[in-house]
Amino acid sequence: AIPVAVGAAVIGPGGAVVAGAGASVLLAALARRAGTGIDLAVAGVPLALIWATVGILAAIYEREAYLAGWSWQQFRRAQALLEETRDRRAELHQALQELAAANLQLTRLNQQAQALRQMAEEARRTKEEFVANVSHELRTPLNMIVGFSEMILEAPDSYGHIPPALLADLAVIQRNSQHLSSLIDDVLDLSQIEAGRAALVKERVELGEIIEAAAIAVRPLYETKGLWLETDRAEGVQLYCDRTRIREVLLNLLINAGRFTEQGGVRVQARQQAGDIIVSVTDTGPGIAAEDQKELFQPFHQVDSSIRRRYGGTGLGLNISKSFVEMHGGAMWVESERGHGATFSFRLPQEPPAPIAGGVARWLTPGWEHVQRTQRPLLPAPVVKARMVVLERGKSLQKLLSRHLDGVEIATVAGYEEAIEELARTPAQALLVNEPSIGNALERLNNLVGLPQGMPAIVCSVPDAGDAAGALGAEGYLVKPISREALLEALDRLCPHAKTVLIVDDEPDAQRLFRRMLVSTGRGYHVLRAMDGRHALNILREKRPDVMLVDLVMPEMDGFKLLAAKSADPELRNIPALVTSARDPAGQPIVTSAVAITQQGGLSVQQLLDSIEALTRLLSPEKPVGEAHSNSGS
Known part of the structure; x- marks a missing residue:
C-alpha cells in the first residue's frame, strides 16, 4: 500500500494504478518462486489491501479534481468580475468628473443669470422712475402749450388783432402738441403693460356695440378721404372683456387702415370659431411685404421713415393693441401682400377662463408626489472660482494674473472671435484684453457682435518680451x-x-x-x-x-x-x-500706462459712479471726495 500511496502523492491517480499493478506483479512473482507452499489466502490479503488503497485514492482524487476545477472556475469568474468592477469604477469616476464639471458650469450660469436679473431689475426700476416723472415733467408744460394755443385759436379777438399767418402757425403748434400728448399717453400705457400694472376691468359686453363705437369715432377720417367703411353688426355675440381696452384695439386698427388707404375702403368682420371670437379689419391699402411683417408689432417700429412723415403715428399703436389682446388670453396677427391690402386680425376667448386656485395650492400640480431625499448627495458642492477670459498674443498678462491672483480660473484666447466662442461656451466674470493700442482694442470691442450682455471688458497694455x-x-x-x-x-x-x-x-x-x-x-x-x-x-x-x-x-x-x-x-x-x-x-513696478473699461450694453449712471469711486479709491493717493466728506461728518 505504501508504494501506491507514494505514486498517488507524486504522480496522481495514474501513478497509484501503476504502483498497484507493479506491486501485484511483484507479489505474484515471489509466490511463484517460493513454490506451492504459500497459502493463497495469505497472498490475497496484500493484493486486496493494495487495490483497496488504489480505489480509495482514486475516489479521493476524483473529488479533489472536481473541487479543483470548481475552484478554478470560481477564480476565473471572480477575476472577470474584478476587471468588470474596475472598468465600471473608471466609468463611474469619469461620469462623476463630468457631472462635477457640468455642475460647476451650471453654477456659473446661475450666477451669471442672477447678475443679469439684477441688472434687468435695476433697469426696470430706472425706467419706472423715468416714466413716473414723465407724467408731471412733460405734461405740465405741454398743458400750457396746448391750452394757450387752443385759447388763441378759438378766441383770437380777446388778444386783439392777430395776423392770419400767426394763427396758421399756432394751428401747427397745437396739432403737434396734441400729437406729443398722444405719444406720452402711448409711452405710459406701454410702460404700464411691460411692468404688468395695466389693469383690466372685464365684463360681459356686446361685440356689436364695441365695433359700432369704434366705427363712429373714425368715420370723419374716412369721409374726409372718400373711403367706405363696412362693419359687421355681430348681433347677439357677447364677450367677457374690458370694453375700453378692446375698443382701443379696434380703434387703433381702424385708424391705421384709414391712414394707409387712399382708395377703396375698410371692412370689419367678426366670426366665432371653437369658443373664440375672431375680429378682422381688412383694407384696400398698399399692403405690407412679408419681410416687413416680422417686426411690425415691435414698439416704435414703422416700415420706413417716410411713413411717419406722410401718415404720422408713433409706431406704438400696434404694439399696445397686441399687448391688450394678449392680456385677455388672445392673439393678434397680420396677413398681407404688397399691392393687395392688409388684414389685421385678433382672437379673444368668448368665455372667461377657469378660476385659478388661491394660495400656495395654485403652484402645485395635481397628482404630484413629494419625495424627500433620504441620503446626502455624494458629489461635493462645487467650488466656483472666478473665471476670466484673457485675450492676448503673448503670455505676459496671463503670467501676471497666475502669479498674483489666487483662486482665479484663467482661459486664454488669441483672437476676438475665439473670445466670443469661449464666453459662449463657459460664462466668465470679465474679458481681459491685452493690446498695445488701447484705442484700437476699444474700437474692436464696440464693433464686436456676440459679446454677452453686461459683460465687462477691461483693456490694458502689458508688454511682453x-x-x-x-x-x-x-x-x-x-x-x-x-x-x-x-x-x-x-x-x-x-x-x-x-x-x-x-x-x-x-x-x-x-x-x-x-x-x-x-x-x-x-x-x-x-x-x-x-x-x-x-x-x-x-x-x-x-x-x-x-x-x-x-x-x-x-x-x-x-x-x-x-x-x-x-x-x-x-x-x-x-x-x-x-x-x-x-x-x-x-x-516692473509700472506694467501699463492706461486701463480702459467697457461693457456690452453700456454703463448706467449708478455703474459709472461706482466705477469712478472704486478706481479713485484704488489709484488716488488721497481718499475720494465722497468718502472724505462722510468721514469728516462722522
Whole structure:
C-alpha cells in the first residue's frame, strides 16, 4: 500500500494504478518462486489491501479534481468580475468628473443669470422712475402749450388783432402738441403693460356695440378721404372683456387702415370659431411685404421713415393693441401682400377662463408626489472660482494674473472671435484684453457682435518680451537667467548665419558664461566683448559684428543709450540686437500706462459712479471726495 500511496502523492491517480499493478506483479512473482507452499489466502490479503488503497485514492482524487476545477472556475469568474468592477469604477469616476464639471458650469450660469436679473431689475426700476416723472415733467408744460394755443385759436379777438399767418402757425403748434400728448399717453400705457400694472376691468359686453363705437369715432377720417367703411353688426355675440381696452384695439386698427388707404375702403368682420371670437379689419391699402411683417408689432417700429412723415403715428399703436389682446388670453396677427391690402386680425376667448386656485395650492400640480431625499448627495458642492477670459498674443498678462491672483480660473484666447466662442461656451466674470493700442482694442470691442450682455471688458497694455524689445529698438529680449537653448534659439531666429557675436555686459562672469555657451556649440563663433555702451559702439563701428548681446544696466553708457545710438546711426541700425537683462518687462513696478473699461450694453449712471469711486479709491493717493466728506461728518 505504501508504494501506491507514494505514486498517488507524486504522480496522481495514474501513478497509484501503476504502483498497484507493479506491486501485484511483484507479489505474484515471489509466490511463484517460493513454490506451492504459500497459502493463497495469505497472498490475497496484500493484493486486496493494495487495490483497496488504489480505489480509495482514486475516489479521493476524483473529488479533489472536481473541487479543483470548481475552484478554478470560481477564480476565473471572480477575476472577470474584478476587471468588470474596475472598468465600471473608471466609468463611474469619469461620469462623476463630468457631472462635477457640468455642475460647476451650471453654477456659473446661475450666477451669471442672477447678475443679469439684477441688472434687468435695476433697469426696470430706472425706467419706472423715468416714466413716473414723465407724467408731471412733460405734461405740465405741454398743458400750457396746448391750452394757450387752443385759447388763441378759438378766441383770437380777446388778444386783439392777430395776423392770419400767426394763427396758421399756432394751428401747427397745437396739432403737434396734441400729437406729443398722444405719444406720452402711448409711452405710459406701454410702460404700464411691460411692468404688468395695466389693469383690466372685464365684463360681459356686446361685440356689436364695441365695433359700432369704434366705427363712429373714425368715420370723419374716412369721409374726409372718400373711403367706405363696412362693419359687421355681430348681433347677439357677447364677450367677457374690458370694453375700453378692446375698443382701443379696434380703434387703433381702424385708424391705421384709414391712414394707409387712399382708395377703396375698410371692412370689419367678426366670426366665432371653437369658443373664440375672431375680429378682422381688412383694407384696400398698399399692403405690407412679408419681410416687413416680422417686426411690425415691435414698439416704435414703422416700415420706413417716410411713413411717419406722410401718415404720422408713433409706431406704438400696434404694439399696445397686441399687448391688450394678449392680456385677455388672445392673439393678434397680420396677413398681407404688397399691392393687395392688409388684414389685421385678433382672437379673444368668448368665455372667461377657469378660476385659478388661491394660495400656495395654485403652484402645485395635481397628482404630484413629494419625495424627500433620504441620503446626502455624494458629489461635493462645487467650488466656483472666478473665471476670466484673457485675450492676448503673448503670455505676459496671463503670467501676471497666475502669479498674483489666487483662486482665479484663467482661459486664454488669441483672437476676438475665439473670445466670443469661449464666453459662449463657459460664462466668465470679465474679458481681459491685452493690446498695445488701447484705442484700437476699444474700437474692436464696440464693433464686436456676440459679446454677452453686461459683460465687462477691461483693456490694458502689458508688454511682453517682444513688445519690450521693439520699444527699445532691439529685435529680441531674454530675461536672466538665460539657458543655453534659449540663447541659441534666439540667435538662430535673429541671425541664423552669424559668425561674430558682440557681448556687451559689465559683469565679467556673465561675459564668460555667454562666451562658453557660444563656443560649446562648435559653430565657430568669434566672440567680442565690451564692458559698457561706449566701448560697444567703438567695436560696432570697427568690427561690424553680425549680432550683439546687450545688457541694459551698465555704468557710463547703459544699454538703453547704446540701443538708441545704434538706431540713430544708419550704418549700425541693421545689426540685430538681443537684450539679455535681469529686468522682466512684466515684473516692473509700472506694467501699463492706461486701463480702459467697457461693457456690452453700456454703463448706467449708478455703474459709472461706482466705477469712478472704486478706481479713485484704488489709484488716488488721497481718499475720494465722497468718502472724505462722510468721514469728516462722522
